[in-house]
Amino acid sequence: xxxxxxxxxxxxxxxxxxCQPAAETPDPSVAMTAAFETAFAQINIPTASSxxxxxxxxxxxxxxxxxALRTPPALPGMFQTxxxxxxxxxxxxxxxxxxxxxxxxDPNKADPGTVxxxxxxxxxxxxxxxxxxxxxxxxxxxxxRLMNDLHDAGFQAINMQQMAEFMYDNASIPPLxxxxxxxxRASASKYNDHFRSYxxxxxxxxxxxxxxxxxxxxxxxxxAALSAEGWVDYQAHGYIHNIPISxxxxxxxxxxxxxxxxxxxxxxxxxxxxxxxxxxxxFTQRAVEIGTQLGYKLGFxxxxxxxxxxxxxxxxxxxxxxxxxxxxETPAGNPxxxxxxxxxxxxxxxxxxxxxxxQEAAAYAQQNxxxxxxxxxxxxxxxxxALPSNP
Numbered sequence: 159x160x161x162x163x164x165x166x167x168x169x170x171x172x173x174x175x176x177c178q179p180a181a182e183t184p185d186p187s188v189a190m191t192a193a194f195e196t197a198f199a200q201i202n203i204p205t206a207s208s209x210x211x212x213x214x215x216x217x218x219x220x221x222x223x224x225x226a227l228r229t230p231p232a233l234p235g236m237f238q239t240x241x242x243x244x245x246x247x248x249x250x251x252x253x254x255x256x257x258x259x260x261x262x263x264d265p266n267k268a269d270p271g272t273v274x275x276x277x278x279x280x281x282x283x284x285x286x287x288x289x290x291x292x293x294x295x296x297x298x299x300x301x302x303r304l305m306n307d308l309h310d311a312g313f314q315a316i317n318m319q320q321m322a323e324f325m326y327d328n329a330s331i332p333p334l335x336x337x338x339x340x341x342x343r344a345s346a347s348k349y350n351d352h353f354r355s356y357x358x359x360x361x362x363x364x365x366x367x368x369x370x371x372x373x374x375x376x377x378x379x380x381x382a383a384l385s386a387e388g389w390v391d392y393q394a395h396g397y398i399h400n401i402p403i404s405x406x407x408x409x410x411x412x413x414x415x416x417x418x419x420x421x422x423x424x425x426x427x428x429x430x431x432x433x434x435x436x437x438x439x440x441f442t443q444r445a446v447e448i449g450t451q452l453g454y455k456l457g458f459x460x461x462x463x464x465x466x467x468x469x470x471x472x473x474x475x476x477x478x479x480x481x482x483x484x485x486x487e488t489p490a491g492n493p494x495x496x497x498x499x500x501x502x503x504x505x506x507x508x509x510x511x512x513x514x515x516x517q518e519a520a521a522y523a524q525q526n527x528x529x530x531x532x533x534x535x536x537x538x539x540x541x542x543x544a545l546p547s548n549p
Contacts, residue, residue, distance in 0.1 A: 207360030217326075230536040234526040237470065237519050241511050243480040243486035246472040248465040251493045258469055259530055261328035262523070263545055268328050271520025274321065274335045275313065275466045275512045276458065277304075278499040280342065282352050289503045296502045298352065301432040304506050305356055308336055309501065311509050315362035318433045322455045325494060327541035328468040335512060339365045339435060339458060339499065341395060343372050351391050357389040367395035367458075368436035370422030385427045394419035394431040394454070412445045413426040416452055434495075439485065444494045457495035459487065462504070465512045467498055467519060 194288035235256065236248055252258040283290070284298040296304075315330035316324075340348075349364065356362040357465050368381065384390040397418030403411075416434060423431050427469055432455045436445075439460035449457060461484035463472040471493035474486045487496035500508055534545065 161420055163181060170420075177312040179277045183206050190251060218242035226297055228536045230533045231529050233533055234529060237522045239515050239518050241515055241518075242472055245474050245476075245478040245480040247474070248470050249473045249488065249493045250469045251471065252469045256542050258436065259534045260542050260545065261468065261533070263531060264328070266330065268324060268330050268468060269333060269520065270516075271516045272324070272328075272331060272333045272335070273465070273467050273512055273516035273519070274316070274331070274506070275325065275337065275505070276337045276497060276499045277307075277502050277505045278458075278460060279338065282348065284351070290332040291501070291503050294501065295504075298302060300506075301352060301439060301502065304433075304502060305362075307506050307509055309360060310427045311513060313401055313509075314366070314532055315356070315360070317522060318393055318456070319391075322498070324370045324468060325456065325466070334516065338362075338459055339367055339393075341367045341435060342399075343369045343377065343381070345377065346384055349384055363391055365391045365433075367392055368419075369390045369395050369399040369422065370397040370419035371399065382427050384427065392423060392429065392431070393433040394423065395435045395513030397422065399437045402438030403436065403445045404440055405442055407442065407445065409444065409448065410474060412442075412448050413452070413523065416445070416449050416454070420452060433458065436460070441485065441490060443490045446490045446492045450492065454495065456497060457492075458497050458499055459485065461485065461487065461496075461498045462500050463487075463498035464508075466517055467516070470519070471497060 173267050174442075189403075203464065236250055238248065242248070250258075252261075262270060279296065280294040281296070282298060282301055283295050286295065286297040287299075289296045289300045311334065313334045313336045316331050316335045316337055317336070320329070320331050320335075324331045324335075338353075340353075343365075349366070353362075353364045357364075366381070372378070379391065381390070385392050394416070399415075401411075401415075403415065415437075419434070420431060423429055430453065432453070434449050434454045434456070435458045441457065441459065446457065461474075461481060462486070463474070463481070466472070473488050473496065474484065475488045476486050477484075487493065490496050510516055529544075536540075539545075
């Protein structure tokens with residue numbers, strides 16, 4: 159009986175449920191409207207910091223502005239001077255403008271206008287009353303006058319390593335520098351008699367362009383001893399030496415001449431030369447190429463074009479009346495391997511001109527400093543970094 163009552167009740171409940179109307183599906187537009195009204199009402203609820211019934215003032219969100227693009231200025235042209243002869247035209251050799259400007263304006267490096275006067279010396283006659291230009295012989299008296307005049311004018315002598323570091327990287331050297339190169343081999347007495355006093359009194363070095371073929375053990379020993387002292391700087395001046403390199407020289411001859419000099423200095427003096435002083439002033443484009451492959455950093459002609467500065471070497475395109483016997487350097491394609499030299503006999507006549515060129519170059523650099531620094535900041539600094547501010 160009880161089970162029948164429960165069954166009857168369950169059936170009645172199911173019947174009532176089936177008779178209820180189905181739940182309505184919400185209208186999306188109505189729901190969205192309600193949500194919007196609710197949100198709007200919440201926005202308009204007064205806050206503790208706002209008066210009753212007022213809404214907070216809207217806050218302006220700053221809109222970032224685009225960074226203005228900076229246009230780099232045009233770089234000034236290379237420094238020119240009217241002091242040089244018209245056909246002796248300055249050439250640059252640093253291809254990367256950013257690297258050049260970084261080296262030029264780094265306060266830890268040489269100041270703009272730093273100039274090097276390279277002087278060539280051959281024979282010194284201690285007994286002669288006057289010098290003999292035709293035989294490239296300077297009297298001892300004229301040599302002393304030259305050295306004293308250079309010193310009085312503010313010059314300081316440097317060695318070949320300093321020269322290379324300056325020419326390649328604008329490394330710091332004296333603003334007025336002189337590189338004295340004595341060509342050919344000689345006994346130690348030549349340096350002791352004519353140059354040692356300048357080293358002892360002023361700290362001046364001298365370079366000897368030494369010939370590699372000489373096998374005299376006593377001569378090598380004398381010069382090796384001077385090399386060990388450090389103030390005579392031995393560099394290469396060929397192996398056979400008395401056969402200048404010319405357009406007819408073969409690669410084998412050039413390699414033997416330039417490479418043989420390296421081998422001799424390594425053997426007798428335990429040093430590797432970095433400079434090649436062209437015997438007889440003879441050079442070619444091919445010789446310059448082979449020389450750099452052998453490791454030479456600098457080469458020196460007998461052409462008296464003028465002084466040199468960082469990234470600034472006077473050269474000629476062709477034979478000309480300004481220097482009728484000077485081989486044109488431009489065709490060789492590498493100013494660093496065809497650097498000019500004054501002769502010791504005439505060098506005194508050019509001291510003031512060299513100083514003036516350095517002064518003109520320094521003034522020109524200062525005139526264009528702001529433009530070059532702006533260019534560096536825009537174009538170069540993102541890659542090469544900012545320039546140091548203090549030395």
